[in-house]
Every structure is written in structure tokens, then in C-alpha cells.
Amino acid sequence: MTEQMERHTEKSADSFGDQRLQESSLGGVNGKDHALIQVHGLTVEYERALGKNEHIVALKNFSLDVREGEFVTVLGPSGCGKSTLLNVISGLVFPKEGDVRVDGKPVTGPSPKWAMVFQDYGLMPWRTVEKNVRFGLEMQKKLDEEAEERVRHYIRMVGLEGFEDAYPRELSGGMRQRVGLARALAIEPEILLMDEPFAAVDLITRELMQDEISRIIAKTGKTVIFVTHSVDEAIILGDRLVVVSARPGRAKCAIEIDLPKPRSEHSLRSSPEYVSLRDRVWSELSAEVQLGRGG
């Protein structure tokens, strides 16, 4: 019985993969041969708070292309500039050199085309769940009947119905993160930027949330850049995995992950492909972590 079900899911996963292939080749036919997000030669410097003319080079000549509908996971040692990368892509921080283009147009500031999910949630504690989810639509002055329906829809999608009137302090970490996710989804962005969204939740919640993210992204077909500290998470969620070098960060290597979807850490742990992939990523990453420590 279970065997049959497993085979069934594997089959559907395969056909999903085929669809993906077709889609990306179709993209080429439609003249969309460029990537949706083009990050080109980024150099970002921060001024030190103390000490004049001293700079921290967070990113140096960082380039990355992300295809439409792709789920890219980003791994790298602490302080290598991953959050900086997302801040530049979202238009909050401007690079010293290089540029970011979305759909071929340079990014000049925040846009309703993308949204962010934060590690420390960034929820407004004085807003209830519903009002937090509604936040983006409210700021963009798009609160009509349809938007209200959308708010309810995404609250349901992340499994928070019944908690509409709860304040963030009344929620667990995982629930708060789901509010952050629903808030981002509610503006229906093409691109979802996620900065270590599950770093503050416990392991079991984390696995459940990973499943949920995969499911939601598969359903909504968004392009995702997902920063994480966890090698397993990066492999389980990503279509492609990018390892960032020690600071100043640049894209050290990108690894395509063609394990069948949907994936779960539990079932993959014994697969030899997964184990060898994991080893490879580990060695790439630990080299950088040691470099970062030594420097």
C-alpha cells in the first residue's frame, strides 16, 4: 500500500520535472532567453561606524543569473554578504559597482514585483495576523474586495485560519514565520526573497515548513532566492545551489540539483545521490568557512 503510494508520488514528481524542462525551453522560444534576475558584477562596501575611510567589502564582483520559476538556494559562511545580496536585489542597498536587473530593467528601489521573508520575521507586533498579512497591500494602496479575499486565501494557505485576530506575541516562532510568508505572498510577487527564514524555528517545525514552502512554491510558480545556513535545507529546497565565498563574497560555485521533487530530508537521507551531493557541498562550504576564520 505505502509502496504503491510512494511510486505514485515519484511518478508525479518526474512528470513535474519534465514540465519544468519544457517550460524553460519554451521560454527560449518566446524570446525570453535572458534570466529573470540578472546580478552582474556587484561590489558592495559598507563604511565602518568607527574609523574614517575604512570600508568593509561585503560583496566583490558577485554575479548570478536566476531563471524564471527557479528556486535558488544560497549557502555561505556567516558574514559573507548573503543578506547584503538580498538587500541589493530588493533595492534597499545600492552597490558601489555592478547592477541588478529584473526582467531586463535595472532595480532602482523596492517594487511590488518582489517581496522578502525575514529571519527575525519583521512583523509589526501591534498588528494582528490578518493586519500583518494585509500590510503590503495596504502600503501599496491596493486594498479592494479582491485583495481582502487574497489576504484570507493566503492565511488559509499557510494554515493560520482561526488565528486572524491573534497578535504576533501569541504565536509560536513557526507560526510567526508563516505570517511573514503570507504577508509576502499576499502581494503576489513574481520573486520571493527569503533570508534564513527558518533559522529561528525548531527542527521539526523547520521540516514541516520546508514541505510547506515546496508545496506553496510549486503551486504558485514563483522565482525564489533562499538564503540558508543549512546544507540539507539548501539541497532539499533548491533547483540550484549557490555557494558564496568567504567575505568579500562572490559566487564560488553553482550546483544544479536534479533530485526528484517533492523531496524530504527523511526519505533522501539514504539516497546515494543525496549523500554524495551533500559531501560535495560540505567540502566547498567548509573550505570557505575556514578561509573566513583564518582571514
Added chain:
Amino acid sequence: MSTTSLDTTAEGFIGRIGSRFKGRSGLNFALITVVNVAVFVIVWELVATYSGIPKLFLPKISAIASDIPQMNAEGILLLNLWFSVKNFFIGLAVGVVIGLPLAYAIGSIKFLDRVLSPYLWALYSIPRIILLPLVLLWVGINNNARLAIVAISVLPSLAVVVMDGVKTTDATMLRAARIFGASRWQQFLHVIVPSTIPFIGTGLRMGMLRGLIGLYIGELFITQNGIGSIIAYASVRFRTARVFAVLLLFVLFAVSNLAVTRAIETRLTRWRAPSGL
């Protein structure tokens, strides 16, 4: 979903503990206050009656309390009380209307912070008793001087607290607001203002305390009207009970002001975790 039901029970559990905790401590607190006040009143009355201290120095508390309706009967209470209370509230309003925008401006604009905050801190740290002669010189020995002394007491206390509140606004929250398309005005309205409400509460309470001291100083120096005139008149005639009665009213006014501010603040910040949990 299994997580949801798990979270529900956890939430409900915390909620139950929370409400029981709050209920019991609320009752305890009321009881403690009543007993505290009663003991104070009884001890005062006993000491004043049996210790042999002349009533010129320590009148009985019953005499103090009964002097309040007496003053009212003489027709001097309400009018003068109204003078002082009015001055206090106008002074408070002036302090808030200038202090609050100033605090937001200094808190959010670095240049203004550099230029203006030293003056604010200076005003905050100068004892009002030193400023009083200057105020009297500028404004004249009249009601406006009282009002001014209250305003310059309230303004810096409120402003220094709120301006620090603005500076410590949560960075992720501001980032979130910007990412979701908030204009500068919307960031101010939807992030900075709500997150500084607790600071406004604290600043207002500190400002009121200092403002009340300012009011009292003003009352001692300006004695044509207001409760200051009652105190001046009564102390010249050695009517100590009356001086105490006015002080008692003053303390009651101060305490009820603080209680009202606290209550409003609690209502406005129900989203905060109850303290102690």
C-alpha cells in the same frame, strides 16, 4: 495540521496561566494599596493625637480632611484649584505639542540630532528653580509664568525619551515596511509612531512628574491666585491643616494624572506581552 493544534494548546495554556496570574496579582495589589493607605492614615491620626506634637507642626489628618469642605464653603477652593489645574494642562499641552514633533524630528534626522539635542539635554538637566527667575523676568509674575514653567518641565523629559525611542525603532521592521512599498510618511505612520507609543507613555509620565514639580514651584512664587494663593494665605496665618490639605489635593491630582496616563497607555498597547511573562 498537527503543528496548528499543538500551537493552539500551547497558546491556550499560556493564556490560562497568564489570566490567573494577572487576576490574582491585581487583587493583591488593590488589597495592599487599601491596607497601606489605611495604616498610614491611622498612624498619622494616632501620632498627631497622642504624641503631644503641637498641631501647628502636625495637624490631625481628620482636621486636614475636614478643611477641604471648609475651604469649599469659604468659596476659595474650586476657583483657585481650577486656576492651577488649567495652567497645568495648558502647560502640559504646550510641552507636548512642541516636544513631540521635536522628538520625532531629532530622532529621525541625524543633522537635527547633532544640532538640537545638546540644547534639549541642557534644558533637561537644569534645575527648574534656577530657570524660574528667568521665566519670571521674561513672562512676568503671572499665570503665564506658571504655564511656562510647566511647559519647559514637560517638554525635555518627554522629548529625550521619545527621541531615543525613535532611534531604537526595529531595523527589520523598517526594512520590511520599505520592501512592501511604504513611503517615508507611511514608514513614520505605520512603524515609527506605533513603536514609540510606549515611549510616549513613559515620557509623558516623567514629563508630568516634572511638570507637577514645576507647577508647585510656580505656585510658591506666584501667589495672586491658584492654590499658591491659598498656601501663602494659610501659612502666614499658621493654618497648618490648610497647607496640608492643599498638599493632599496636589498629591491626589498628581497620582490620578499618572494613573490615567498609565491606563490609556495600557489600552493602546494591548499587543504587548503583559509584564512578568
